[in-house]
Amino acid sequence: MKGSIIYEKDNTTLYVGLPEDIDHFISEDIKAETDAYLESGCIRCIVFDFSRTVFMDSSGIGALMGRYKRMKEKGGKVMICGVGDRIRRVLRIAAIDTLLPEIEKKEKKS
Amino acid sequence: MSFEMESRACNEQFARVVVAVFLSRLDPTVEELDDVKTAVSEAVTNCVIHGYEEGEGIIRVEVSIDGRTAAVRVIDHGVGIADVKKAMEPMYTSRPDKERSGMGFSFMEAFMDELEVESEPGKGTVVTMKKTIGGTEQ
Numbered sequence: 339m340k341g342s343i344i345y346e347k348d349n350t351t352l353y354v355g356l357p358e359d360i361d362h363f364i365s366e367d368i369k370a371e372t373d374a375y376l377e378s379g380c381i382r383c384i385v386f387d388f389s390r391t392v393f394m395d396s397s398g399i400g401a402l403m404g405r406y407k408r409m410k411e412k413g414g415k416v417m418i419c420g421v422g423d424r425i426r427r428v429l430r431i432a433a434i435d436t437l438l439p440e441i442e443k444k445e446k447k448s
Numbered sequence: 449m450s451f452e453m454e455s456r457a458c459n460e461q462f463a464r465v466v467v468a469v470f471l472s473r474l475d476p477t478v479e480e481l482d483d484v485k486t487a488v489s490e491a492v493t494n495c496v497i498h499g500y501e502e503g504e505g506i507i508r509v510e511v512s513i514d515g516r517t518a519a520v521r522v523i524d525h526g527v528g529i530a531d532v533k534k535a536m537e538p539m540y541t542s543r544p545d546k547e548r549s550g551m552g553f554s555f556m557e558a559f560m561d562e563l564e565v566e567s568e569p570g571k572g573t574v575v576t577m578k579k580t581i582g583g584t585e586q
Binding site for chain 2 (some may be wrong): 392393427
């Protein structure tokens, strides 16, 4: 079963609410859909929200790094939020925890 | 325990969940189970993307338990790997076009205790991974 990815655009920031499991299967969607938002223009920052995520393998790392490189070329940035213990361990083993600044989870607008 | 499945991306989750459920009898910690799930996911993903190049094929997964050590073998009859040493180098990927991280084997090594890769071009690949659950064997 494929989890859902939730996209929310706020001004020039794209929030990507990641699914429970991030593997090769869903990574292809994350890449294609996030890039479609980037094509539509004026995104300066992507925030990947891991609040729901409990599993990620190296395919997820590939998707994150691909977006990181793309944003860096355009002078934009990629940040992460909602990172739990498991994802922190995976990011650390991939040695990309230092590349992606972590921010507090955005408050839901009422 | 063993099972065979079609080489499809949607089966990656199935494979890691089945292995995790089977190994739950060793009473692993959540972290140990997640480590095995990650390693299985990496091995099966390699079969799907590289072994069978996203075409048709059968992936076989074998799991055995010896004492507190779990051994997982992931077998494909795909294209094989000409240079296993190179394939196992961190960050190396034969498919930079696919935005692969090149960390598959590194993740298997990091999350398991032992990793062995046997491959023959045109014949296929066998990945064997072992992990002792609950630290060192008593």
